[in-house]
Amino acid sequence: MSIRATAVIATTFILLGSCTGLEKDGSDDIADVNAARLIAANSEPGSWMSHGRTYDEQRFSPLHEIDSDNVAKLGLAWSYDLETQRGVEATSIVVDGVLYATSAWSIVYALDARTGAPLWRYDPGIAREKGKDACCDAVNRGVAVWKGQVFLGALDGRLIALDAKTGAVNWSIATLDPALPYTITGAPRVVKDKVLIGNGGAEYGVRGYISAYNVSDGSLAWRFYTVPTDPSLPFENDAMEMAAETWNGRWWELGGGGGTVWDSMAYDPELDLLYFGVGNGTPWNQELRSPGGGDNLFLSSIVAVKPDTGEYVWHYQTTPGETWDYTATQHIILADMAIDGKIRKVLMQAPKNGFFYVLDRTDGELISAQNYVDITWATHVDMNTGRPVEEPAARYREEPYLVFPSYLGGHNWHPMSFNPSTGLVYIPVLDFPASYGQPENFRYIPGSGNTGTNGIVGSLPDSQADRNAMRALMQGRLLAWDPVEQKEAWHVEHRGPWNGGTLTTAGNLVFQGTADGKFVAFSADTGETLWRFPTQTGVVAAPVTYEIDGEQYVSVNVGWGGAFALVFGEFVQADSLPNVSRVLTFKLGAQGALPPVEWQSKVVFNPPPLNADEDTLRKGYATYQDRCMACHGLNAVSGLLIPDLRGSARLWSDDDWHSVVMAGSLRTNGMPDMSPYINNAESEAVRAYVIQQAHRAADLRDAGEY
Structure with a gap:
């Protein structure tokens, strides 16, 4: 028409x-x-005038x-x-x-x-x-x-x-x-x-x-x-x-x-x-x-x-x-x-x-x-x-x-x-599927994710074999x-x-x-x-x-x-x-073509030494899953749209990390100041957890499993 x-x-x-x-x-x-x-959209089928084409x-x-x-x-x-x-x-x-x-x-x-x-x-x-x-x-x-x-x-x-x-x-x-x-x-x-x-x-x-x-x-x-x-x-x-x-x-x-x-x-x-x-x-x-x-x-x-x-x-x-x-x-x-x-x-x-x-x-x-x-x-x-x-x-x-x-x-x-x-x-x-569980300690925080579920229960398993099995599901x-x-x-x-x-x-x-x-x-x-x-x-x-x-x-x-x-x-x-x-x-009959796209999907893992104790890592794990996962991916495995934290050079510096996480130095890029939602100790624990996950990924890559 x-x-x-x-x-x-x-x-x-x-x-x-x-x-x-x-x-x-x-x-x-x-x-x-x-x-x-x-209402008469079918009388001019050549148009798409509404979200679903027609009111129905x-x-x-x-x-x-x-x-x-x-x-x-x-x-x-x-x-x-x-x-x-x-x-x-x-x-x-x-x-x-x-x-x-x-x-x-x-x-x-x-x-x-x-x-x-x-x-x-x-x-x-x-x-x-x-x-x-x-x-x-x-x-x-x-x-x-x-x-x-x-x-x-x-x-x-x-x-x-x-x-x-x-x-x-x-x-x-x-x-x-x-x-x-x-x-x-x-x-x-x-x-x-x-x-x-x-x-x-x-x-x-x-x-x-x-x-x-x-x-x-x-x-x-x-x-x-x-x-x-x-x-x-x-x-x-x-x-x-x-x-x-x-x-x-x-x-x-x-x-x-x-x-x-x-x-x-x-x-x-x-x-x-x-x-x-x-x-x-x-x-x-x-x-x-x-x-x-x-x-x-x-x-x-x-x-x-x-x-x-x-x-x-x-x-x-x-x-x-x-x-x-x-x-x-x-x-x-x-x-x-x-x-x-x-x-x-x-x-x-x-x-x-x-x-x-x-x-x-x-x-x-x-x-x-x-x-x-x-x-x-x-x-x-x-x-x-x-x-x-x-x-x-x-x-x-x-x-x-x-x-x-x-x-x-x-x-x-x-x-x-x-x-x-x-x-x-x-x-x-x-x-x-997804795994749900009661949170260990729920605290309502305005403006932050408040699912009221256990982020660790809903996270990826530690074992790569278990992760592969989960991926197959x-x-x-x-x-x-x-x-x-x-x-x-x-x-x-x-x-x-x-x-x-x-x-x-x-x-x-x-x-x-x-x-x-x-x-x-x-x-x-x-x-x-x-x-x-x-x-x-x-x-x-x-x-x-x-x-x-x-x-x-x-x-x-x-x-x-x-x-x-x-x-x-x-x-x-x-x-x-x-x-x-x-x-x-x-x-x-059209014969157009798209220009080639250059793409490198692999993250470079070069983390600093991991010195945190188990309690700190556990705190970082829980805080990450509750406050960071929705943007940066489950277990710090990047979702590809936002920089992968495991490859961040800021992991090497307390000051660099906290300037981003707690002072909002990258807010104009979309990374908010997280200080209303987590404290300094939690921020440092998250950093430790991300360092741990970066070492995990680096070891798997060295073994040809990542």
Whole structure:
């Protein structure tokens, strides 16, 4: 289908504040998306106007010029470098001939969708020290467009409206208290002239909410909190009063309870209901957060509200009293499908806890729930109560417990997709466990990681043989799931976990990028691999497809990153590819090639002598796992995105080490001053522990085992 607003790329750059803009001649209706146009998105299948293409977030495209018969002729049409070495998770928006993408640190790019030529770039100027509040990399999952504006949720909590033609700032507002460790990594959505945005930060101690802002000026329309505050204070609404009955203890003193709305949303225009997913608690461990139990609403829940007012309508809780970081912020898909001879309006989700849920989206009734990965924390979901039947020991009250799936879930943020032609949902599956245990000494520290679990219990084993066995358990696959029959249709095993989101099309195709640097097309009905392209870097983002002048394009943002890459990347894939962040766009018959990439993956281990005693090393081990692991990797095994501490020359000098760790000398590079979270003795103990791990790695390398 032809683009509504054709334009010629100008040839001169102009400076607009912090933006470099390239004007488009001709029509003023660039990014002129509105409710009518988005509801009728299937009438212009060549566009990708919203995060999931349509309000129902199916990520299915009716385009079929590229199909299972000719996809082998797909080639690189153009690429564009995104100038970052951190994770790239954005779904691009493509409308009126322009592709809008984001990279790490919330930088926005507008590119000509035919050629990749830059139109403008907007950098919100995120202070790199803000990265300390981002549990899972300084990522951004994309923008929303509406009536000539581009809306960005920035990492530091600003919601920013940009002029779609120039990138100039129309308005900018703070959606959160900048003194608190909130972040925004999710993509906004726009419903009924309101921009919807949530936030992250539950590990660090915040109270979650979702907000709606008026598109015209950024004024707040409504806010829905996801957990109650101190019950001695007035409740914001009846929903919070109801939720408070499900909590115990003094959760509001431990950072506010958590429950951040950091990703998924969907909207049904006919029912006029907005659906969003809610995350984990603060701390994860319910024994500390809500002693005595309770469901702890609305943690790990899908919530339906009225988009005009934020009025509560219904909820379904996937993991009552969650204690494993089992968020329900994973992708939500809406569809109408025949179940038991009746057309049902359904909502589908495969959250972290390992069950695939089909709900009636009119009222939240549970239709079905089956596990899509092996799980050990529960046996099944009771269809009479809608609640999981738990294994009692899984709550690790008395003894540590090995839980499938891990805190990264059976499915994380990576979008899944639904193909109405095959009736299948295509899920990027993670399949590996984590060990949970009660902490030796829990102390709530505002602004620091507060999982309330035992970091040593959850760490890597000391033995290399045991580490190799653990690595073998860490699997990832593309799973085609039948949501009516609630069973697998087919799957493709990948080299490891943390592979990209999926796109499916009317050409009987599923596209997905992989952690080991490939972009692949599969047959949607059988899973046969039909085409692949080497991307030179891991891929975690989801692709999109669009059409200009009768030609279909497929585009994906590439760049290895995110939580798994930080925590596990080097451990699972010692020869992982570098982060080479780009937009890659393909079409039939194109023959483009990427420039070669120089990459040296090995860290040079040259540690100073190890003189610390066992007590110091034990303290350093525990402190590292609690305060450093999320950025620098389990057991000081680097996740590849941040310098490997085991190879740091600063290990040789007390002064150099403490200037970074306790005085923040590298805060402008993203390494915060840790003095609010650890003391000098703990800092020195961490240094000793890292030196120990560097010696371990050096010995293994000398023996040819690393």
